[in-house]
Amino acid sequence: MIMKNFVKSCTFVFIALAMTSCNNSRDYQSNSRATGWDLSGRDGGVSYKTDYEPQEPGPGLLFVEGGTFTMGRVQDDVMHDWNNTPTQQHVQSFYIDETEVTNVMYLEYLDWLKAVFPPSEERYANIYTGALPDTLVWRNPLGFNENMVNNYLRHPAYHNYPVVGVNWIQATEFSQWRTDRVNEKRLADKGYTVRDAYQTSDANNVFSTETYLNAPSQVYGGSDSITRGGKQSDRLLKNNPDSTNVYVQRKDGELLPAYRLPTEAEWEYAALGQSSLRDYNSYRGRKKYPWDGRYTRSGDRKTVGDQRANFKQGRGDYGGIAGWSDDGADITAEVKSYEPNDYGLYDMAGNVSEWVADVYRPRVNNEFNDFNYFRGNVYTKNAITADGQVKVLSTEEVVYDTLSNGKIIARNLPGEIAEVEIGEKETYLRTQFSKSDNVNFRDGDKLSSRYYSKRSDDNSQMYNSPDNNVTLKDGEIEREYDDSSGRTTLIDDNVRVYKGGSWKDREYWLDPAQRRFYPQDMATDDIGFRNAMSKVGSKSNKGRRTRN
Structure with a gap:
């Protein structure tokens, strides 16, 4: 009792x-x-x-908990590049695509552009054609590759293969499109906008995430019946009929952060997947590849001897001999053909190399920053009209960019907000940044004194790269090739880092710490990309208490 x-x-x-x-x-x-x-x-x-509930991962994304790691530590440096000196870096938690962006994912983007901005209309023609991958990257003067030229992008046999022939600029534009389509569907599914509103877009009736957050009455061409036509909006109006505050705002947490290219530090951190080496608050040993062990062949009982990634194994050897294809591929392979790393990410070595967000520089300056390192910041703000409203681009105000190869790409689409560089109002007396474009910060600008000559009138800067000019004159593209013999480097502000080995690389490049660069407006048959997304809120998804 x-x-x-x-x-x-x-x-x-x-x-x-x-x-x-x-x-x-x-x-x-x-x-x-x-x-x-x-x-x-x-x-x-x-x-x-x-x-507020914890952030949901966007479609296709996996969570990577942030932490500290040694960036740039390679097992071998036979190239003697000295461009990946080890540095200690900390990366915040983020989400990243489980696989590389595939052909069918990119085709969805192309078909949307074609439907919303018909290329048959002259004013929209460059929107669609500018987004097309360069299928001619497969051609080789001494190779028979027309099968890939004609079929790799669109044939269903290659739907789940990584997209290639996409330059860095096209990859960033795809990321923006993906952001808008995902958030547009979220609003419709949650009842804030008309159901299936995302399936009714046209050139004058487009959704943009930033436009919705800053000028919601101008989304979908100003159609209030769409932006406030969902069941959830009806409920909000009934409860508070005098309020105009019935649009989703950033403070509501309903919209996901932007899809984007991962930074170099994020990509390398995710590729290493060092969780299998963690011993309390330190790593025991280090990895050479995204998988455990020092070798590219599997030691597992069922798959012993098989390659863990597809890569070029020797001169003329892209995948074994007849009847014994030890990596299952000669060019790219279907995504998820090999085991994932410790974070569940596929093909972080082999298949295709991948674009990352950073502008390339030989040196990672961790003396100035060792937290979320990234080179390439160009700060902008929303353009404001004379009446104090944000400037939303019309169908006549599409912003195009003429690339060095003459290709024309749309950098802003109708319905998006025009962006301008920040000025003195935002930089006056600030201690952490002083201008809009920070690509050359402490590495090539006047503050770093990295000039060949100390004379103030000498324009011979550190990165003396070729200057090929492409201009549009009277509707015709004029190309001017730089044939100067005095150039000293290929590095400039328009080359981007790409990471990871590909199907045509040797084992040396499978090390996640290896880094290379390529012009941002050019494409190849062995560079693809995957998207990332920042995490808001807690570092961990598990709700663990802090440990000392």
Whole structure:
């Protein structure tokens, strides 16, 4: 009897404490700790989402918990590049594509552009053609590769193969498109916009995430019946009919952050997948490849001797002999053909190399920054019209970019917000940055004094690369090749880093720390890409307490 009473008393105390905790939690969630005001939005008051759920991963993405690692530590440096000196870096948590972007994923993008901006209309022709991958990258003067030229992108046999022939600029434009389509569908699925609104787009009726957040009344060509036509919007209007604040805002947490290219540090960190080497708060040993061990062949009982990635194994050897294809591929392979790394990511070595966001420089300057390292920041702001509104581009205001090879690419589409560089208003007396374009920060600009000559009138800078000019004159493209013999490097502000070995690379390049560069407006048959997304909120998804 005494034991029963004791159990009942403990149960009662536990329930009471739980109820008290819940009440405190509700008070904390609905009332301000600063003012005591109600934050739930009842009775027309201010509303904040205090019960925000952890961020959902976007379609195709996997979570990578951030941490500290040694970036640039390679097993071999037979090239003697000295461009991957080991540096200690910390990367914040982020999401990254499970696989490389495939042909069918990119075809979805092309078909959307073709439907919304018909290339048969002259004013839209360059939007679609500018996004097309360069299928001629497969051609070789001494090779018979027309099968890939004609079929690799569009034939269903290659649908789940990584897309190639896409330059860095096209990859970033795809990322922006993917962001808008994912968030557009989220709003429709959650009932904020008309159901299936994302299937009714045309050139004058387009959704942009940033436009929706900054000027929601101008999304879908200003069609209020679409942007406020969902069931959720109806409920908000009924509860608060006098309010115009029925659009989703950034503070509601409903929209995902942007899809983008991963930074070099993020890509290398994700490729290494060092969680299998973790011993409490340190790594025991180091990896040479995304998988454990020092060799490219599998030691597992069922797959012993098989290659863990597809790469060029020797002169003229792209995949074994007849009847014994030890890596299953000669060019690219279908995604998920090989085992993933410890983060569940496929093909972080082999298959295709991948674009990352960074502008290439031989040196990673960790003396100035060792947190989320990235070179390539160009800060901008929304363009504002004379009446104080953000400038949303019309169908007549598409912004194009003429590349060095003469190809014309759309950099902004109708319905998006025009961007301009920041100025003195944003930089005055700031200590961390002083201008809009920071690509050359501490590496080639005047502040770093990296000139061949100290004379102020000498334009001979550190990166003396070829200058090939392409201009559009009277509707015709004029190309001017730089035939100067005085150039000293191929590095300039328009070359980007790409990482990982590919189907045509030797084993040396499978090391995630290896790095190379390529012009951002050119494409090859062995460079693809995958997207990443920043994580908001807690570093971990597991809700672990801090450990000392």
